[in-house]
Amino acid sequence: MVEAGRSPNIEILTNSDLLSIKGKPGSFKAKIVQRPRYIIAEDCTACGLCTTYCPRHQEDEYNENLNITRPIHIDYPQAVPATYYIDPRSCLSLTHDTCQICVPVCQSKAIDFSQKPEEKTLEVGAVIMSPGFGRISEETLAKYSYGKHADVVTSIEFERLLNPSGPFAGEVRCLSDNRHPHKIAFIQCVGSRDIGCGNGYCSSVCCMYAIKEAMVAKEHDPEAEITVYYMDIRTQGKDFDAAQKRALDKGIKFVRAKVADVMPWGDHLRLTYSTLDGNHSFKPYDMVVLSVGLESPPDAQKLADMGGFKLNKYDFCATDTFTPLATSKDGILVAGAFNGPMDIPESVTQSSGAAGIASGLIKKQRGKSLIHKTYPDEKKMGDEVRIGVFVCHCGINIGSVVDVPDVSTYAGDMEGVVYYTESMYSCSQDAQEVLKDKIKEHDLNRVVIAACSPRTHEPLFQETLKDAGLNRSLFEMVNIRDQCSWVHATEPDAATDKSKDLVRMAVAKARHIQPLPEQTVPVNKTGIVVGGGIAGMTAALNLADQGFNCSLIEKQDSLGGNYKKLVHTKKLIDQVKKHKLVSVYTNSGLQQTSGFVGNFSSIISSGKGTKAKEVTLDHGVIIIATGANEHRPETVLGNTIKYSKNIVTQSELAEQLEGKGKSRAPKSVVMIQCAGSRGDDLNYCSKTCCTTAVENALTIKKINPDSQVIMLYRDIRTYGYAEDLYQEAREKGVLFIPYEMDNKPSIAEKGSKLTVSFFDPILQDDITMNPQMVALSVGMVPEETDTLSKLLKVPVTADKFFMEAHVKLRPVELPVDGVYVCGLAHSPKPVNEIIAQAQAASAKAAMPLVKGYVTVDPIVSNVDKETCIGCKLCTSLCPYQAIRMVKDENNRPKAETIVASCKACGICASHCPTFAISMGGFTNQQINSQIEAFGRDIKEKETETA
Amino acid sequence: MAKAKKSREGTVMVLGGGIAGVQAALDLTDLGYYVYLVEKSPAIGGVMAQLDKTFPTNDCSL
Incomplete structure (x- = not known):
């Protein structure tokens, strides 16, 4: 996200709606309208003062309306763009033409109530649709008392409850009376696999996110009793079954049942459910979480009409199996949940794929609008160390705890420091200009900034250094926000002392930093x-x-x-x-x-x-x-298997069904799912077998409606739209009977007679039958x-x-x-x-x-060939295969960093027995000087007390 | 933020700034195109930005 915000080649147009798209691949014209933010993005420093003064309350949509915010706000501190906005639905000025307290409060004069909606026409070569997904209607949720009882929450609301930036700062509390819920139930398939609400499909992601949320809730409160009520656990993704196993090991219960209703019951909630054996039971819970599915986005039809492409029957974007990322309109591609319910890896994969296709479509235009930033030449480094120290208030974020002027003056006394100052927001646009000016004015050749996290802001400051003609390695950042003002919020003196320690250490290191060349290969x-x-x-x-x-x-x-x-x-x-x-x-x-x-x-x-x-x-x-290949296990669920014309794999069955004549469909067949998968022989789920088996079952029923098809399964995993096939198979009379791993089906063959025995949990009885054929869903091996x-x-x-x-x-x-x-x-x-x-x-x-080239981060490792003894320890430890052995002029083996592959993790340098390896920007000398600078103060204090 | 050059060729519009849109936009710039990332809400990130930790790395979703 931050990367997108920083890219000179991505223009982010927020608050914007599409009005129309016209054209063809290579030349589309898209009209959009940008609604006003009422804040000048370039001037807003995100200090938060406006929110503090705003008198009006409104529900916080980012927190799923579980707590309140003000009409003028930012959703969360890391939002991109990091600019506040005014919600016109509740702002007193915009609804009642009064107030405007925020205007004089804002120090940077960023509030502008005169902003109007702005129409723009974008000329583009291709379009990627990624509008995401919509919400399940409250009407569907109301069946489970959602809206009637505060402690029935959706999974996304529960996600916010778990989140440290959520309504209770990461504490899970009942919304009714603030108590910690002890018994929590998850109800799966809410708004999915439910033809009652029009969503026949499976949302594919809910089982997995419910498991994750349950596990995180268990981390918050290990005593919590968590039960997941499900029809089938669909953890078909890579390594997902293992996650469910971890959940089971943590004591999370999984109950295969249909939930009939959830009703208020005194202070609690009563959940009524029916299990496969036909029994009804009920249990009390403190909180019920509804695992809501993914719906098509509310404006799907509008988008489809504007773009001229088709939707499927569930109002998601219609795509073909073999062109999964193309809409029915040339040049308009689709990625993510608008292409059907999917999880994050799948969305990310589709996005890259769609970007690649777009790139192929308009390859002749490649690079024509790309902005390449240029920088002035780096200035020559003199021998004199000239350090500039900039200490940031971050509004009140640091300044209200740490005595910033004190820290800044303290830095001024240090060796090598020729300039020091404090600033309100060192990250703001104007502060970058100041930084550039000061570098020039004082001829600075090293910069130390004491502010927030280098993870988010280091690249910004380094960019400014480059603009001022300094190598970006001549920079040290001190995090006095996370490490001082945040964690020591109640001890301002200690926070100030610690800030001084950290600044002193950074300055000590900065004295030794050197420009590092930017390498390209x-x-x-x-x-x-x-x-x-x-x-x-x-x-x-x-x-x-x-x-x-x-x-x-x-x-x-x-x-x-x-x-x-x-x-x-x-x-x-x-x-x-x-x-x-x-x-x-x-x-x-x-x-x-x-x-x-x-x-x-x-x-x-x-x-x-x-x-x-x-x-x-x-x-x-x-x-x-x-x-991968078809897996052909010799034993299935403890039964020795001899493949024949009567005992076949699903792919063999599919081949047989392709022929002609009614007899190609077996009169009776027992299909056995997870034959060799999910812990029997292979540990994982092969993802495709359920759908393939259901397809074969339907083909058999089509050829001969009188054929008897029984499928023995553990969980039917016809995720996504394949759920329609499962539904159809049940309608056509295919029998689906679950089995458990402690009571597995048995298969016996005597002559040409097959015998299959299994336990039927609905009839609560053992069944033995003699099908014409047994079809095994065998999974695949790489x-x-x-x-x-x-x-x-x-x-x-x-x-x-x-x-x-x-x-x-x-x-x-x-x-x-x-x-x-x-x-x-x-x-x-x-x-x-x-x-x-x-x-x-x-x-x-x-x-x-x-x-055309690979850029190498200058902090990569570097081997001093003189000191290297060729022990190969580093090559064996490097996780990126970034060190190779070469021979020197005397034919002695020496290690050498492959700079293009090095990730600068430092494992090699920390293990080298002869200290032959150093990391750019983290040399032993630099680190030692930091440690010494830290110890020096302790020594001084000890002397004082003595 | 710098605005697109006069040349309108070699640009792509990505509609929707959730994880899918952001990823598509980043990839497109790496493939040599200028991107308009159009988002209806005041910030990009979509639902992913609301999530607590994500499976299996427990990485913060931001």
């Missing part, structure tokens, strides 16, 4: 994709469509992978073969890869027998799309991830799928820069998700190629 603008299935082909085509050469490496003698038979796959193969920028290598495999992002070199073995040869390819990026993982030095999960750099925010990048993953090699998933992920991986892979 050029990039080879080609990519390779390993794996020629749907994922690999989609990724290769996308990369090529964006204008980059790409080699596609496939192990088999033809492309297509698991989905060879799909019409779409055949089309893809054709496109790949025709594309000028894609070179296909079949019967090929990756043998060796060396190098780093932008500069990889790989050896490919290509061809069979006498035609076999080795090819060396130089490339800038690599995408892994090696896929292919050869071990070899590739070693070759590319990228990690795999315990389940042998490739492990992404960050589950939520970097779902297609691997921890080694320049290496990306998509498709089944990442985790099991259906075709539409595979394609979206492949599009995302190719978009990410295109980034270094577009840029």
